[in-house]
Amino acid sequence: MDSKFFKDLFKKYYEKIFDNYKIIEKEFNINKDQYIEIDLDKNIYYNVFNINNSEVKIKINNNDISMIYNEFNIIGKVKINILINNSGNLRIYNLYKVNNNSSSDSIEKIYNKNNVVLISKIFIDKNSENSEGKLSQYLLEENGISILLPILDIENNKSKGFHGSKIFKLTEKEENYLKYLSLNKEEIKNILMREFNFI
Amino acid sequence: MLKIEGLNVYSDNKKILENINLEFEYGKLYLIFGPNGSGKTTLAKSILNDESLKKEGKIFLDNIDITNEKTENIAKYIFYSFQDPVEIENIRTRTLLMYILDNFDEKNILSLGKDLGLPEDFLDRGVNYNLSGGEKKRFSLLLSILLNRKIIILDEIDSGVDIEFLNKLKYYLNQFKKENKIVILISHNFKFVKELDIDKVIILIDGKIKYVGDKDILNKIEENGFKIF
Numbered sequence A: 001m002d003s004k005f006f007k008d009l010f011k012k013y014y015e016k017i018f019d020n021y022k023i024i025e026k027e028f029n030i031n032k033d034q035y036i037e038i039d040l041d042k043n044i045y046y047n048v049f050n051i052n053n054s055e056v057k058i059k060i061n062n063n064d065i066s067m068i069y070n071e072f073n074i075i076g077k078v079k080i081n082i083l084i085n086n087s088g089n090l091r092i093y094n095l096y097k098v099n100n101n102s103s104s105d106s107i108e109k110i111y112n113k114n115n116v117v118l119i120s121k122i123f124i125d126k127n128s129e130n131s132e133g134k135l136s137q138y139l140l141e142e143n144g145i146s147i148l149l150p151i152l153d154i155e156n157n158k159s160k161g162f163h164g165s166k167i168f169k170l171t172e173k174e175e176n177y178l179k180y181l182s183l184n185k186e187e188i189k190n191i192l193m194r195e196f197n198f199i
Numbered sequence B: 001m002l003k004i005e006g007l008n009v010y011s012d013n014k015k016i017l018e019n020i021n022l023e024f025e026y027g028k029l030y031l032i033f034g035p036n037g038s039g040k041t042t043l044a045k046s047i048l049n050d051e052s053l054k055k056e057g058k059i060f061l062d063n064i065d066i067t068n069e070k071t072e073n074i075a076k077y078i079f080y081s082f083q084d085p086v087e088i089e090n091i092r093t094r095t096l097l098m099y100i101l102d103n104f105d106e107k108n109i110l111s112l113g114k115d116l117g118l119p120e121d122f123l124d125r126g127v128n129y130n131l132s133g134g135e136k137k138r139f140s141l142l143l144s145i146l147l148n149r150k151i152i153i154l155d156e157i158d159s160g161v162d163i164e165f166l167n168k169l170k171y172y173l174n175q176f177k178k179e180n181k182i183v184i185l186i187s188h189n190f191k192f193v194k195e196l197d198i199d200k201v202i203i204l205i206d207g208k209i210k211y212v213g214d215k216d217i218l219n220k221i222e223e224n225g226f227k228i229f
Helices: A003-013 A016-020 A172-179 A185-198 B040-047 B093-100 B106-115 B133-147 B163-178 B217-228
Strands: A023-030 A034-039 A044-052 A055-062 A065-075 A077-086 A089-098 A103-112 A115-124 A132-141 A145-154 A160-167 B002-011 B014-024 B028-033 B054-061 B078-081 B088-092 B151-155 B182-187 B200-205 B208-213
Touching: A003 A016, A003 A065, A003 A089, A003 A115, A044 A077, A055 A065, A065 A077, A065 A103, A077 A089, A077 A115, A089 A103, A089 A132, A103 A115, A103 A145, A115 A132, A115 A160, A132 A145, A132 A185, A145 A160, A172 A185, A172 B088, A185 B088, A185 B093, B002 B040, B014 B040, B014 B208, B028 B040, B028 B163, B040 B054, B040 B078, B040 B151, B040 B182, B078 B133, B088 B093, B093 B133, B106 B133, B133 B151, B133 B163, B163 B182, B200 B217
Parallel strands: A023 A044, A034 A055, A044 A065, A055 A077, A065 A089, A077 A103, A089 A115, A103 A132, A115 A145, A132 A160, B028 B182, B028 B200, B078 B151, B151 B182
Antiparallel strands: B002 B014, B002 B054, B200 B208
């Protein structure tokens, strides 16, 4: 595992500073519902999650220049809910590998106050039949720049992949309507945050 | 009392309203009537100090100058229902109501919603999201009831709706009067407004007030059009 691997993954979004970063590897074997919180520092994180018929909630916090690669090996029926809370400069790659006769329902929520590049790939190989990978992305930005790049790589024609994304933002007209109902800017922001957290 | 003095209103440097002087008293129903483009909606929005409008003149609510007050602050006392309410997919109706109501009583709200003909799941939908035009008007009426503001301005809430809703609207307009609110209805609908217990009719044409008086004027307009002014 070296920086070339990550350069190939992130391509133009890779920055030279990552060449000097330490790579921290971790493996999680998950057979029951679990909550995991990860605080990032100036490192590259390489995580492998082997998930078997469970629901996993992951919260990733970043306020520096960091990179994280998550590989999800999915067996059976799996739900993954990831909240990315970023106020730094973050590169994140999520790879969802859905095995034979398995399904993943993944939600990625990104609350971004700075810069984030998120590459999310659903991969179902040619030997994995009757499998399904679903990815829903929700973005709430606060003066940030977000680049979301979803990829569906489905090699077996008896399997399916889905992707959808939504930006949590109000138009001027929508904000105006809420002002006419006596809500100020701060209250409008709080409501939006509340709805974002509800997902 | 709501008092408007010497109001001129501009939008994109164009004068939309000229020298508007009006007084509205509690416990009364006012009809603002006039042809399309006469400035009725602009008048309503200028009371709430809409950011898109430039104003000269003064507006007082209970002797307090609200001319330059922020819209969201004025809205604590005045409810305005839009002609064409916007759909907000990202905010559920339930969440909005929990924020703006002093007391969120779900059972009561659902019961009222059902009575007004709203879909069963309206609380779980985005605000006005995927509601028909008529349903959006029903939701506006629901808001006017729940928010309980001292002044209610309903902008063409009687257009594009069925007879059942019009009957409900008639009932609530009377209720609002009994509750001593100032009720201002903006309408084009002759047939409907003639059935209402209107205290004063205000005719607005080309941004100017042409008439303030009783509702007998509506029969004359219906026979002869606005050219009588």
